[in-house]
Amino acid sequence: MAGKRIGYGKVILFGEHFVVYGLPAIASAISNITVAEVEETQITDEFIPGLELIDNRPCVEGYKIKKRGEMERSFDLMFKFLKIDLQKTPLKITLSGNLKCASGIGASAALTSSVARALNEHFSFGLNDDQINEVSYEGEKGAAGTPSGIDNTCSTYGGMLTFTKNLEGFPNKIDLLEIKEPLKIVLASTGITQETKEVVADVKAEREKDPDKYVEIFEEYKRVYISGLEALKKGDINKVGKSMNKNQELLRQINVSCDEIEKIVSIALENGALGAKLTGTGRGGLVICLVPDETTQEKVTKAVSEAGFEATKTELGKVV
Ligand code: MEV
Secondary structure (H helix, E strand, O other): OOEEEEEEEEEEEEOOOHHHHOOOEEEEEEEEEEEEEEEEOOOOEOOEEOEEEEEOOOEOOOHHHHOHHHHHHHHHHHHHHOOOOOOOOOEEEEEEEOOOEOOOOOHHHHHHHHHHHHHHHHHOOOOOHHHHHHHHHHHHHHHHOOOOOHHHHHHHHOOEEEEEOOOOOOOOEEEEOOOOOOEEEEEEEOOOOOOHHHHHHHHHHHHHHOHHHHHHHHHHHHHHHHHHHHHHHHOOHHHHHHHHHHHHHHHHHOOOOOHHHHHHHHHHHHOOOOEEEEEOOOOOOEEEEEEOOHHHHHHHHHHHHHOOOEEEEEEEOOOO
16 A cells, blocks of 8 residues: 655754754744655665665755765664565655755654654555654654754644654654744755754864854854744744844854854845844755734745745744
């Protein structure tokens, strides 16, 4: 029987990179999804031996080439975890959906969650959502090295959530976050694809070189997180925006921003955005811009697009 399942895209509002070290973060799934379909096949030597992969996902230019190594590792880890022997049961996996793959949108986790669900259905493993999330996490290790688990959690469950990685192992602390009004957002793309694993490793190496700098930055981030969370709960979007800007300042300090991100942030703020920051891995990928109303959303989208960056209007915090 053909299995067909989905994984949500996501954005991180607060805490990318800090979340890897056990600090709390806030993320939201978006309604764009990746869909995976699993079937048996006779073709045994395609993407990796025993796996025929048809990848119909829309992607920014260069994404699939840059991410090929990550994807191979992700598939391999998930098959091992689920004890699937591709020599005995060669598989065809077809990926599709309306999530445009780019760094920062949780595309690798949307892939691993959707594939975990599709494999579960195809082999009738009977896994529940928590177990699907574990399989997806296993696959994410191929993409992020030592992932926090925030991306696969968003991709598997959907919704807006606070997330704290349990540094001792599972379970992580996950709480659904309900907000008063959906947040109006412009998502702008630098067009640059990054390997999460590399950027996470660079931050780790820098922290080892200069631990004192990171102690201070982590303390400041905790304050930013608390004020951002309080503001979200109260529906005080001006304060949410200010906290996002402070978060972006800390991301600059750990060297995960870049010129293109900074350019988009400046354009967004000049055109009325309340806050703007990179979301996800950084050094490229996406910038999330919080706007107060539809008029500003339109204005920011237009200004960012005129500067040559792709921009999309969306809302966060709706139950997806
Ligand atoms: C990537 O979307 C988010 C990072 O914090 C990595 C992770 O949490 O595993 C950079």
